[in-house]
Each structure stands twice: as structure tokens, then as C-alpha cells.
Amino acid sequence: MNGAQIIQRIAAGLGLEEGSFESDPEAKDPWIRLPGDKLAAAAEFLKGDGELEFDTLHCVSGVDWPGDDPPAIEVVYHLTSLTKKHWIVLKTRVARAGASLPTLETVWKAANWHEREVYDLFGIRFEGHSDLRRILLPSDWPGHPLLRDWEWPETWHKIPVKAGRQMTDRAESGQMTGVGPFD
Amino acid sequence: MDKPGSTGFDGAPAVTLYDEELPPDNSYAFSPEDLEEDEMILNMGPQHPSTHGVLRVELKTDGEIVKDSRPHIGYLHRNFEKHAENIDYQGVIPFTDRMDYVGSMGNSLAYALTVEKLLGIGVGERVAGIRVITAELQRIASHLLAMGTYGMDIGAFTPFLLCFQQRERVLDLFEWLCGARLLYNYNWVGGVSHDLPEGWTDKCRRFLDEFVPVLDEVDKLLSHNKIFIRRTADIGIITPEMAKDYALSGPNLRGSGIDWDLRRDDPYLGYENYDFNVIVADSPHGPVGSCWDRYFVRVREMYESVKIVRQALDRLPAEGDVQENVPRFVRPLAGEAYCRSEAPRGELAFYIVAENKKPIPYRVKGRSPCFVAMGLFHEITRGEMIADIIAIIGSLDIVLGEIDR
Amino acid sequence: MITRFRQIEMRLMGPLTLIPIVLCLVVLGTIAALPMLAAVISELVGDFVPAGLQHLVVVVLGTAGFVGILALNPIYSIWLERKVAAHVQDRLGPMRVGWHGLLQSFADGVKLLFKEDLIPRDADRVLFRLAPMLAIASAFAAFAVVPWGVREDGVVLAVSNLNIGVLYFIAITSLGALAVLMAGWGSNNKYALYGGMRAAAQMVSYEIPTAILILVVVAQVGSLHIPDIVAAQSGGLLGVGDWLIFQLFPLNLIAFVLFFICGLAETNRTPFDIPEAESELVAGFHTEYSGMRFAFFFLAEYGNMLLVSMLAALLFLGGWVGPFGSNPLIFFLKGFGLVVVQMWLRWTLPRLRVDQLMGVCWKYVIPISFFLLIATTVIKGLM
Numbered sequence: 001m002n003g004a005q006i007i008q009r010i011a012a013g014l015g016l017e018e019g020s021f022e023s024d025p026e027a028k029d030p031w032i033r034l035p036g037d038k039l040a041a042a043a044e045f046l047k048g049d050g051e052l053e054f055d056t057l058h059c060v061s062g063v064d065w066p067g068d069d070p071p072a073i074e075v076v077y078h079l080t081s082l083t084k085k086h087w088i089v090l091k092t093r094v095a096r097a098g099a100s101l102p103t104l105e106t107v108w109k110a111a112n113w114h115e116r117e118v119y120d121l122f123g124i125r126f127e128g129h130s131d132l133r134r135i136l137l138p139s140d141w142p143g144h145p146l147l148r149d150w151e152w153p154e155t156w157h158k159i160p161v162k163a164g165r166q167m168t169d170r171a172e173s174g175q176m177t178g179v180g181p182f183d
Numbered sequence: 184m185d186k187p188g189s190t191g192f193d194g195a196p197a198v199t200l201y202d203e204e205l206p207p208d209n210s211y212a213f214s215p216e217d218l219e220e221d222e223m224i225l226n227m228g229p230q231h232p233s234t235h236g237v238l239r240v241e242l243k244t245d246g247e248i249v250k251d252s253r254p255h256i257g258y259l260h261r262n263f264e265k266h267a268e269n270i271d272y273q274g275v276i277p278f279t280d281r282m283d284y285v286g287s288m289g290n291s292l293a294y295a296l297t298v299e300k301l302l303g304i305g306v307g308e309r310v311a312g313i314r315v316i317t318a319e320l321q322r323i324a325s326h327l328l329a330m331g332t333y334g335m336d337i338g339a340f341t342p343f344l345l346c347f348q349q350r351e352r353v354l355d356l357f358e359w360l361c362g363a364r365l366l367y368n369y370n371w372v373g374g375v376s377h378d379l380p381e382g383w384t385d386k387c388r389r390f391l392d393e394f395v396p397v398l399d400e401v402d403k404l405l406s407h408n409k410i411f412i413r414r415t416a417d418i419g420i421i422t423p424e425m426a427k428d429y430a431l432s433g434p435n436l437r438g439s440g441i442d443w444d445l446r447r448d449d450p451y452l453g454y455e456n457y458d459f460n461v462i463v464a465d466s467p468h469g470p471v472g473s474c475w476d477r478y479f480v481r482v483r484e485m486y487e488s489v490k491i492v493r494q495a496l497d498r499l500p501a502e503g504d505v506q507e508n509v510p511r512f513v514r515p516l517a518g519e520a521y522c523r524s525e526a527p528r529g530e531l532a533f534y535i536v537a538e539n540k541k542p543i544p545y546r547v548k549g550r551s552p553c554f555v556a557m558g559l560f561h562e563i564t565r566g567e568m569i570a571d572i573i574a575i576i577g578s579l580d581i582v583l584g585e586i587d588r
Numbered sequence: 589m590i591t592r593f594r595q596i597e598m599r600l601m602g603p604l605t606l607i608p609i610v611l612c613l614v615v616l617g618t619i620a621a622l623p624m625l626a627a628v629i630s631e632l633v634g635d636f637v638p639a640g641l642q643h644l645v646v647v648v649l650g651t652a653g654f655v656g657i658l659a660l661n662p663i664y665s666i667w668l669e670r671k672v673a674a675h676v677q678d679r680l681g682p683m684r685v686g687w688h689g690l691l692q693s694f695a696d697g698v699k700l701l702f703k704e705d706l707i708p709r710d711a712d713r714v715l716f717r718l719a720p721m722l723a724i725a726s727a728f729a730a731f732a733v734v735p736w737g738v739r740e741d742g743v744v745l746a747v748s749n750l751n752i753g754v755l756y757f758i759a760i761t762s763l764g765a766l767a768v769l770m771a772g773w774g775s776n777n778k779y780a781l782y783g784g785m786r787a788a789a790q791m792v793s794y795e796i797p798t799a800i801l802i803l804v805v806v807a808q809v810g811s812l813h814i815p816d817i818v819a820a821q822s823g824g825l826l827g828v829g830d831w832l833i834f835q836l837f838p839l840n841l842i843a844f845v846l847f848f849i850c851g852l853a854e855t856n857r858t859p860f861d862i863p864e865a866e867s868e869l870v871a872g873f874h875t876e877y878s879g880m881r882f883a884f885f886f887l888a889e890y891g892n893m894l895l896v897s898m899l900a901a902l903l904f905l906g907g908w909v910g911p912f913g914s915n916p917l918i919f920f921l922k923g924f925g926l927v928v929v930q931m932w933l934r935w936t937l938p939r940l941r942v943d944q945l946m947g948v949c950w951k952y953v954i955p956i957s958f959f960l961l962i963a964t965t966v967i968k969g970l971m
Contacts, residue, residue, distance in 0.1 A: 028300055028521075029519070029520065056430040058550065059548070059550035063545070076534065080430075085448055109428045109429050110428065110555060110558060113554065113555070135256060136257040137260065146546075225778050233867040336867045337867075337938040337939060338858060338859065338939025339936070339939075340935060341673075344678070344679065345677065345678060404936070405938070408937070408938060410937055410938045413940075414938060414941055569782070569868055570862070570939075570941045571941070573867050
């Protein structure tokens with residue numbers, strides 16, 4: 001099935017009306033954006049439906065959009081069907097403050113660690129998650145670093161950790177950064 | 184004088200830069216109070232000879248039996264994703280090299296493919312051929328490392344050195360190609376950093392000819408050794424359902440008997456034109472999905488990679504500028520791309536979100552196959568013995584650089 | 589100042605720990621009485637030493653010489669092991685220190701001697717210090733009954749020509765398990781504890797078939813005296829035909845193979861090296877040891893390797909009996925030949941798991957050795 005068909009099928013299966021959800025079947029990776037409360041039902045449907053059969057959750061990523069209206073964190077689920085050989089991207093947006101989402105661990109067990117990572121780096125709580133601990137960072141690390149407005153602490157346990165911004169500054173001003181092909 | 188054993192550094196109290204309530208301490212999953220009689224918590228790692236890096240596994244043991252286990256990762260976390268938000272598109276490539284540091288060609292290839300997808304550019308036939316050759320040679324090198332260290336995990340030291348000799352020759356080829364032996368920065372967006380030097384293809388052919396007999400020998404020495412089979416063929420069983428549920432990929436997935444390979448099922452770089460078999464475990468020695476199956480899939484995949492490299496060398500266009508498609512500036516339109524490729528350890532994917540015409544990616548996420556594989560570690564170790572823990576870690580073929588990023 | 593004194597103390601600690609070992613051996617040596625060496629040495633020193641002290645001097649000199657020889661053995665065994673490993677693995681091994689790296693082990697020994705001797709803060713200090721001594725003492729003391737040959741005048745070339753030599757051997761080698769257990773417990777380290785427990789289980793299990801297989805030989809020869817056992821194997825075709833492994837073919841051959849397997853297990857060599865399984869238990873029972881104490885475990889391991897090889901040669905391969913007459917050289921060749929086989933196996937085979945190891949012992953080796961014991965005694969009785 002191609003992206004458009006998959007999106008249609010999802011909309012029909014969940015009883016979504018035209019216009020109540022966003023999607024882009026023509027994108028490089030066709031995606032469909034659902035509200036957070038539809039997520040669990042959508043996951044169940046995507047996995048259980050005989051024609052879609054999305055048996056693997058490939059990846060879960062968070063993207064922070066503080067500048068959008070309203071400010072939101074987007075959680076992106078990349079799904080694969082090994083049996084049907086097709087792909088879809090499932091997106092959802094949550095408010096930045098006190099963000100929480102239902103866990104998909106009950107549908108795809110792979111979600112366990114991915115959601116822990118999103119929790120660790122973005123601070124989104126996944127309701128019903130069996131083991132929601134930080135995974136990459138120490139438990140007393142301040143804040144969630146992949147939020148765009150996160151600030152580096154100067155030190156952590158007396159260890160200086162603040163990163164410089166020279167590379168970014170040079171890149172933004174159009175200079176070469178010394179690692180690209182033309183340097 | 185200081186008390187003996189004192190380092191003079193008293194662990195400072197937790198920093199409270201943020202008023203937010205700190206999450207629960209995650210350094211231990213099991214607590215001594217919950218232990219039953221005869222149980223013990225054993226910390227394996229992060230400094231341990233066989234955890235393949237700085238993995239720390241917390242085991243709840245009863246004698247030699249492991250009742251439960253929890254892997255703890257993050258000891259090699261180098262905030263790749265945060266770095267990537269601050270560096271231009273091409274500048275991220277060296278950082279990707281450092282993810283899976285024994286399979287760097289595969290990493291930079293996956294990243295380059297993603298950016299190319301984002302930009303909507305392709306590469307010429309020669310570049311695609313060179314990329315296939317280097318990716319498959321890297322697969323051979325990486326699988327050799329996996330095979331050798333796996334033998335060492337089980338206690339056989341000799342295959343390790345035999346494998347490393349051959350791996351060294353691949354690294355020599357790469358060194359001749361781009362000057363680096365481990366972290367190549369070779370696959371650029373739209374091209375590769377260096378064209379093949381003169382005589383390189385002949386040397387590569389010679390390597391392949393001499394490599395196959397050695398691989399046969401090591402295979403005979405290790406794979407079918409009775410002790411080796413008894414140590415690995417009925418432990419760490421990953422059933423096909425589990426493998427799908429946990430989204431395993433690469434040799435780990437095929438070791439569970441699932442016929443899936445991105446090179447065939449979602450081809451990139453013209454892999455559809457090459458004649459090779461997708462290796463799926465047939466488990467002659469025990470239940471499907473055992474450690475031996477995963478190990479043996481890797482061994483047989485090396486033969487397939489040799490086949491692919493031979494074909495690629497044969498049909499490589501003689502002339503061609505390897506950098507003709509390299510863009511002067513990488514400034515994609517707003518959008519996102521997710522591109523997966525079959526790296527030596529499984530499906531490595533990058534998810535890149537771009538802002539309109541900005542030189543710096545808005546968000547780069549690396550989807551690491553080893554990270555995913557570690558996610559099911561606690562399921563397959565329950566009830567096994569301590570020695571099996573090592574065998575299972577080895578059979579998943581993890582690299583901590585990629586798990587922690 | 590204090591720190592400096594401590595450093596000096598630590599430097600001295602390694603060599604100084606040799607003294608109790610030597611004392612240990614002197615005591616054991618006195619018990620064993622050293623008749624043969626005594627005879628040779630007293631001939632030499634008889635003129636210079638008063639008669640009352642002669643026995644003491646003989647014992648001390650004999651033991652010191654013997655320990656010297658045994659301390660050199662690991663040095664060359666390690667060199668040999670590294671060379672065997674290197675050639676199995678298609679490389680050269682040590683080549684720099686001396687001709688083909690012959691002096692490499694001396695350099696390593698000197699390095700170990702001057703390394704800081706660490707004892708973990710929470711270790712049981714007594715057990716921790718005692719364990720390496722006991723390990724090396726048990727390995728060396730067992731050599732007291734290993735005869736190297738017989739002189740033409742009938743004098744047995746052994747430290748102690750004990751008439752129940754085989755029994756003494758079984759008793760003394762059991763001490764090795766105790767040493768490993770002490771090291772494992774005393775280190776206060778979980779890996780060391782695992783190593784110690786594994787070693788205890790393994791050594792105790794494999795002692796049973798070892799003893800039974802020795803009984804197979806004893807029952808056929810009818811003596812616990814090792815020179816008698818060798819004498820029963822002399823003669824025959826080319827001086828080879830009457831070796832025990834060729835008698836009652838193939839019963840004794842099987843017994844020899846099983847004995848060698850048990851020997852591997854008792855010396856913790858691959859494929860039975862689970863007590864120090866590097867990839868699982870870091871270094872097993874000697875995880876916390878450093879410097880000379882660590883070296884002692886190494887000396888003990890190589891001593892034990894040579895010991896079981898020599899014993900296998902004596903019991904099954906005719907000891908010093910060979911095609912070109914009988915002399916100690918043949919015996920040494922056989923002994924070191926088996927040591928090389930042990931090394932070859934180590935660099936070829938993977939390691940068994942602990943339950944499989946015990947399974948091999950209790951399910952296969954012990955029943956077969958009992959069968960061999962019964963079969964050989966019945967056949968001997970009928971003959």
C-alpha cells in the first residue's frame with residue numbers, strides 16, 4: 001500500500017472525519033498527525049488491522065517546537081510492516097508544559113526504551129509506562145537537554161560541562177566550520 | 184593523612200539548578216531490600232572485559248542462575264543529537280562516524296543518504312558503486328570483529344586474532360582510500376571524500392581472494408565446535424514474534440528466522456542490481472533465534488558481502504567525478520526525512536528535520552539498531568546462567584558508542 | 589615520610605613472602621625425608637658439616653635447589669605457552685628480550701616483583717595473604733614424590749622415595765582447591781567469590797575421577813610406589829610396548845585420556861578454566877591480586893600443569909622408559925610434551941559452562957572411570 005492508501009485506511013478505521021486530522025501523503029515519508037487521545041486507539045488499529053499490519057515500531061523521536069502557536073513538542077513514530085513492506089509516520093503534538101502521552105509499550109514492546117529516551121531528553125511523561133526512568137543521562141541531570149530553551153549548566157558535580165558555541169556561531173555566520181568538504 | 188581508599192573527592196550533592204522535582208534515582212533497578220534468600224546483586228560493568236564497551240548490566244543472581252537483569256546505558260553518551268543541532272549538515276558526518284565506531288562507513292552512509300533524501304539529490308553510478316564497496320567491506324570488518332570477540336566471549340582466543348588479521352587488511356584498504364583507519368568521514372552529502380586510488384581495486388580483489396579461505400578456516404575452527412554449539416545453541420532465544428515486537432533488525436532479526444533485509448526489500452544505492460542471498464537462520468542445532476543462529480547469520484553474511492563487493496568491483500564505471508553532486512551549500516527547504524539503511528549491526532536510520540534554508544539541521548535523531556537490541560536484553564536473559572549473559576551480549580553484537588550516541 | 593616508608597615496605601613485601609613458602613617446603617621436605625637427594629648431598633657436604641647438623645643442612649639445601657628448579661619451570665613454561673599460542677594464532681610471540689624472547693619471562697617476573705602489592709581495604713587480610721602461599725606450596729610440595737628416574741645402582745632420583753607416593757599426591761593436590769577458595773572468599777569481591785566457588789565445586793568433583801583413575805593403575809600394578817608402577821611398564825616392544833596405555837587395549841588408553849581431562853580440570857585450564865573465566869568473571873579468584881601474589885598463582889598454575897603431565901607420563905606413558913633406554917630426559921620430554929598438548933588445547937577450544945562442566949564429570953567421566961576400575965580389576969583377576 002502506498003502512503004495515501006494507508007492514511008485513508010487509518011482515517012476510515014478510526015472514524016476520523018476529513019479535516020479533523022492533518023496528513024501529507026505526498027511527503028518524502030507520508031505522515032499522519034493525530035491528537036494525543038487518539039494515539040493508543042490508532043496504534044492498536046495499525047498493528048491489528050489485517051491490511052496494515054504494522055508489526056514494528058521503528059523509531060520514536062521528539063521534536064521541540066517552542067516557536068509554534070501553540071508551543072508544542074511533536075512526537076514522531078516511524079512504523080514499518082515487515083509482512084506488507086510498507087511504511088508510515090505517525091505524529092502527535094503535546095503541549096510543552098507538563099506534557100504527557102499514553103504509552104505505546106502495550107502495543108509494541110520496542111516503545112519501552114524509545115519512550116524512556118524521549119522522556120529523558122524532552123521530559124514527556126508516558127502514562128502507563130512500566131519503567132519510566134532516565135536512560136541516557138544521570139538521574140540528577142538538570143532538565144531535559146533537547147528542549148530548545150534548555151540551558152547548559154556551568155558545572156555538574158563540580159565538573160565543568162558548559163559547551164562553547166563557536167561552531168554554531170561560525171556556521172550561522174556563513175563561515176566554514178572546518179569539517180565540511182570545502183575546508 | 185587521608186583515610187586509605189579516599190580519593191579526596193567527596194561526591195557533591197545533586198545540583199539543583201532547576202526547581203523541578205528530580206526524577207527517581209535510576210542507577211539501580213533492584214534494591215537489596217527486595218532480595219530473597221540466596222539472592223545477590225551483581226554489577227557487571229561498566230568496566231568488564233566482555234560487555235563490549237561501557238555497558239553496565241545489573242544482575243539479580245541466585246548462585247550461577249540469573250533471576251533478572253537490567254542493562255544500564257549512558258556511560259558513553261556524547262550528546263550527538265545536541266551537537267547536531269549546532270553544526271552544519273556536513274559537519275555532522277564526523278559525529279556519525281563516532282556512533283558505531285567499528286562500522287563508521289555504514290553510519291556516514293546512512294546520514295549522507297538521509298541528507299540527500301532531504302535535498303532531493305542523487306549520486307552518480309561510480310559514487311554508488313564505491314559506496315556499496317566500502318559499505319560491504321565495512322560489513323565484513325564489522326562482522327569479523329563480532330565473530331572474533333564472540334569466540335573470545337565463549338573462551339576461544341585464537342579465532343579472535345585470526346579475524347583481526349583479516350579486519351586489519353580491510354582497515355588498510357580504507358586507510359589507503361581516505362587516510363583514516365577507524366573514523367573515515369568518507370561518505371559526504373552527494374559524494375565521497377576521495378576517489379579510489381590507482382591499484383586499489385586490484386588490492387581489494389586480492390584481499391577478497393585471500394580472505395575467503397581464512398574465513399572458511401575460522402568458521403571450521405569455531406562455528407561447528409561442539410563446545411561452542413553447546414554453549415550457544417539453546418540460550419538467548421528470541422522468537423520471531425519477540426523480534427518483531429522489539430523491532431530488531433539486521434542479523435539479529437534474521438537470526439530469529441525472519442526474512443527481511445533492507446538491501447533487498449527497500450533497496451538503496453542500486454542494491455537491487457546485485458545478486459546476493461539474504462541470510463536467514465535455519466537453526467540446525469536448536470530452537471530458532473538462539474545465540475548461535477545470530478552468530479552464524481553474521482558468518483554467512485560475510486560470504487554474501489564478498490559476492491557483492493566482487494560484483495561491484497566488476498561493474499564500477501572506470502571514470503567519473505566522485506564529487507560532482509556535492510552541493511556547495513547544504514540548505515534544504517523546510518521538511519523532514521527519515522532514511523534507513525542496512526548497517527552492519529542492523530537498520531541504522533536518521534531522522535532529520537530541517538528549517539527552511541538554514542545551514543544547521545533543526546533536529547537529528549539517530550535510530551540505532553544496538554539501542555533497540557538492548558531493549559529486549561532483560562527478556563532473553565531471565566533464567567540463564569552468568570556465563571550465558573556474556574554469550575547473549577556478544578551475540579547481539581552491540582557497540583556502546585551507538586547505543587549511547 | 590610515612591608514605592615513602594610504605595612504598596618501600598610494599599616493594600619488599602613481594603620477595604619477602606617467599607620466605608614462608610620456603611619454610612613451608614622445608615617442613616614438608618623434612619617430613620618426606622628426602623632419602624635420595626639426601627644421599628647425594630650428604631656425600632658432598634659430609635666433610636664440612638658436623639654430623640648432628642648434616643640432616644638439617646641436607647634438607648635445606650635440597651629443598652632450596654628443588655624450589656629453584658620449580659621456580660624456573662613456570663618462567664619457561666610461560667615462554668613456551670606464549671610461543672605455542674603465537675604459532676597457533678599465526679604470529680610470532682615475544683621476540684625482543686633475548687633470543688626469540690627467551691628472557692621475556694624474566695623481565696615480566698622482575699616487573700611483577702616490583703609492582704605495588706595491593707590488598708583491598710575490606711579484604712580478609714589473613715586469608716588474602718595465605719591463599720597464594722598455600723597455592724604455590726601445594727603445587728610444589730606434590731613434586732616431592734615425583735621421581736625423575738632410577739640410577740643404575742637402584743637409587744630413585746626423587747626428593748622423597750615415598751612408598752605411598754600416589755596417595756601423597758592425591759592428598760597434597762587437594763590443598764590447591766582450598767587455596768583458591770581462600771583467595772575467592774578473602775578478596776571480598778563478588779567475581780572472586782564466584783571464581784572461588786566454581787573452583788571449589790570443580791576441583792572437588794574432578795578429584796573423584798582422578799583418584800579412581802589412579803586406582804585403575806594401582807590395581808593393575810599392585811603398588812602405590814611410583815617407581816614400581818614405572819617398573820611394571822618397562823620392557824616390551826622397543827621399550828614402548830609395555831607402557832600402560834598399550835596394556836589391556838583400549839581400557840587403559842581410555843583411562844589415560846580421562847585422566848588427562850581430569851588433569852586439565854584440576855589445573856583450571858581451558859576448556860575447564862571457569863574459575864578464572866576471563867570473559868565472565870574478569871579474572872575469577874585472583875581478580876584482586878597484584879604483583880608477586882598474583883605471580884604466585886601463576887607459578888602454582890604452571891607447576892600444577894607440569895605436575896599432572898608428569899604424573900600422567902609416569903602412570904600411563906612409562907615414565908622414564910623409552911625406546912632408547914631409560915633416563916630422566918625421556919621422562920622430561922614426555923612431561924613437557926603433555927604440557928604442550930595442554931597449551932595447544934587451551935588455544936584451540938572454547939570454554940565450557942559451569943553446569944556442563946559438572947555434567948561432563950558426573951555424567952560421563954565418573955561412571956566410565958568406575959567401569960574401567962571394575963573391568964581392569966576383573967580382567968587382572970582372571971589372568
